[in-house]
Amino acid sequence: MALTDFTIVRRSITGRLFSSVVTIATVAVAVALMLVLISMRHAGRAAFERGSGNMHLIVSRDPSPLVAVLNGIFYANPPQRPIAWREYLAIIDRFPLEFAVPTQQGDSWRGYPVLATNTDFFTQFRPDPVTPWKCSSGRWFNKELEVVIGAAAARETGVRLGEKLVLTHGVSLSESAREAMLAAGQPVMEPHVHTEYQFEVVGILEPTGSAHDRALFISLESTWILHAHDRRVAENPSATLCTNADITEEDRKITGIYLRLPTRAGSDTPANLPVVFDQLRRDTSITVASPSKQIEQLFRIVSNIDQVFLGLAAVVLLSSGVGIMLALYNSMAQRRRQIAVLRVLGASRSRVLGLILTESAVLGLLGAITGVAVAFVGNQAVAAIMKARLGLLIQPTPPPEFVMPLILATVVLASLAGVVPGVMAYKTSVVRNLKPIG
Amino acid sequence: MPYPTTPDAPALDIRSLRFRYPDQSAGAWTVAVDALALRRGEQVLLTAGSGRxxxxxxxxxxxxxxxxxxxxxxxGESINRLPPRQRDLHRGRTIGMIFQTFNLLHGFSALENVMAAMMFSAIPPREHRPRALALLKHLGIDRPDADPDRLSVGQQQRVAVARAVACDPVLLLADEPTASLDPENASGAIELIRAVAREKNAALLCVSHDPAMKDHFERRITLEELAGNTPQPASA
Structure with missing residues (x-):
């Protein structure tokens, strides 16, 4: 095999192995850092997008669309203003809908939010558009006083199938939060615990990577029974336990509706979405939100922080480019004779410049590839930790749409870093460097 | 594969050459050659004092x-009038150079040092390795894959000679080729260079200040003779 420019580049890199490895490692760390940050940014976004799943709109009486999304999908706070059941029926009667899942929030268990809904929540709504709900054990609820537990809530509390739980009206605090508030001298509001009604755990859900993993799910009738009970006890403290028959129209309230409109095959965006959205908004007593738009808006708000992180990673990448330049610059003193000999053998100045730029680009490429590998391994580790500790599902591979451009950008940056040493090589005096040493 | 050259043109033809370094005083030339021509196969020793x-x-x-x-x-080609790129190409394909300190490429084997010369030639890449191996064998190098640093001084010079003639040059320039060798090896080395130049039908211009070299060349000239009546500087 003939000697090629690449052989010369390879020998130059391996001939200064320590310097080359350090340079490559510097680039690799920068690329890996950049990719991990991009991956985390994507993972955060994906986790938010998973929460809204396949719904197109959310309806509530929250004060703003963003609050409606944060409360209704991410359980930020229980919505304060209810929607009467008859209003729900009126809304869903106005448009052809694929599903209209009613939700009621306000109860909790050990600080975990309780969502009262119907089984459409499990069979129609999907927190991740492509993955349906699944029980890791048990089944959905199919009558009153049955509860299904989200994966994270089940894992963190150790609750098992068949256990009996009592729910709290209002959000009760976890033990640690309660102790922290007491230690800080803050008043702790005692929750209203419905000890009269024991809920049986009938199902534990598989993780979805969404906020729903930290919630508990009961039927709407269950929560309405609790409300009917509170109403009757207020009227008569010695009232007996309620059943379905005791629920009145006044008790039938919800706090939100997950809506999905019919779509054409192959498309997730319904043609009539803007029309339905506008018509619903005409009713000023309700708030209508498109979760995807609100999440987009939320990410626009927090994107400045993202950009600071990415900016820092870019600075690290730039400094690794400077590292390449210094490594090659320092090597020039030893290489002038080699360059002079190559020139005597017929290499043009531009070819010598090309050799240095190629070497620089190769260092950048090796660093970038190593960085991608490190990011891949790092992401796997982070994803495993996130899943084990927080129940968060994170895509373990760096986003492919960023990998190739980042490798390309690193190679371009490395080539630019080779310009200064390359020009030194270009200008190397052949005659001066051919003289005998000493 | 010899580089295409002007038929019957001398290997080297210098006319009215004048050169001085930028820091040299006006009127004094570092190098002045009124005329010098070498035919292919011709061998000339050029002598002058050190620094001349x-x-x-x-x-x-x-x-x-x-x-x-x-x-x-x-x-046949005015090398000093060629654009830089063509000049480099012309040099690589028509001239072989042998240096006092050999100037072999470190980190490359003897074989790769010879193949490095062919990188810039018109010789098809598939021929580089067999040609280089044959040349090294012919010159008595039995460890072509050895790093030149691990070869004896005499062997290093043979590698340098092999590299200089690897592209079948028209002109071989030897700059004090025996200065690094003891007298016994010096004699053998210059005879080797002359023999190889003869085999390749290349003109050989050897410069040296070693008096012992005179015995090896029929045609000998001094730099002063080349300059004719041109005034020479005291030192280069």
Whole structure:
């Protein structure tokens, strides 16, 4: 095999192995850092997008669309203003809908939010558009006083199938939060615990990577029974336990509706979405939100922080480019004779410049590839930790749409870093460097 | 595969060459050659005292420096008038250079040092390795994959000679080729260079200040003779 420019580049890199490895490692760390940050940014976004799943709109009486999304999908706070059941029926009667899942929030268990809904929540709504709900054990609820537990809530509390739980009206605090508030001298509001009604755990859900993993799910009738009970006890403290028959129209309230409109095959965006959205908004007593738009808006708000992180990673990448330049610059003193000999053998100045730029680009490429590998391994580790500790599902591979451009950008940056040493090589005096040493 | 050259043109033809370094005072030339021509196969020893401009003349012939005046033709082509890229190409394909300190590439084997010369030639890449191996074998190098640092000084010089003639040059320039060798090895080395030049039908211009070299060359000239009546500087 003939000697090629690449052989010369390879020998130059391996001939200064320590310097080359350090340079490559510097680039690799920068690329890996950049990719991990991009991956985390994507993972955060994906986790938010998973929460809204396949719904197109959310309806509530929250004060703003963003609050409606944060409360209704991410359980930020229980919505304060209810929607009467008859209003729900009126809304869903106005448009052809694929599903209209009613939700009621306000109860909790050990600080975990309780969502009262119907089984459409499990069979129609999907927190991740492509993955349906699944029980890791048990089944959905199919009558009153049955509860299904989200994966994270089940894992963190150790609750098992068949256990009996009592729910709290209002959000009760976890033990640690309660102790922290007491230690800080803050008043702790005692929750209203419905000890009269024991809920049986009938199902534990598989993780979805969404906020729903930290919630508990009961039927709407269950929560309405609790409300009917509170109403009757207020009227008569010695009232007996309620059943379905005791629920009145006044008790039938919800706090939100997950809506999905019919779509054409192959498309997730319904043609009539803007029309339905506008018509619903005409009713000023309700708030209508498109979760995807609100999440987009939320990410626009927090994107400045993202950009600071990415900016820092870019600075690290730039400094690794400077590292390449210094490594090659320092090597020039030893290489002038080699360059002079190559020139005597017929290499043009531009070819010598090309050799240095190629070497620089190769260092950048090796660093970038190593960085991608490190990011891949790092992401796997982070994803495993996130899943084990927080129940968060994170895509373990760096986003492919960023990998190739980042490798390309690193190679371009490395080539630019080779310009200064390359020009030194270009200008190397052949005659001066051919003289005998000493 | 010899580089296409002008038929019957001398290997080297220098006319009215004048050169001085930028810091040299006006009127004094570092190198002045009224005329010098070498046919292919011809061998000439050029002598002069140390620092008189012998190496500078070789660098001018190789197109590594630009003369102030005159014309240097190598294989019929005015090397000093060629654009830089073509000049480099012409040098690589028509001139072989042998240095006092060999100037072998470190980190490359003896074989790769010889193949490095062919990188810039028109020789098809598939022929590089067999040609280099054959050349090294012919010159008595039995460890072509060895790093030159691990070879004896005499073997290193043979590798340098092999590299210089790897592209079948028209002109071989030897700059004090025996200065690093003891007298016994020096004699053997110059005879080897002469023999190889003869085999390749290349003109050989050897510059040296070693008096012992005179015995090896029929044609000997001094730098002063080349300059004719041109005033020479005291030192280069």
């Amino acid at each position: 401009g012998k190496s500078t003349l070789l660098h001018l012939i190789a197109g590594l420096m630009d003369p102030a005046e005159g014309d240097i033709r190598v294989a």
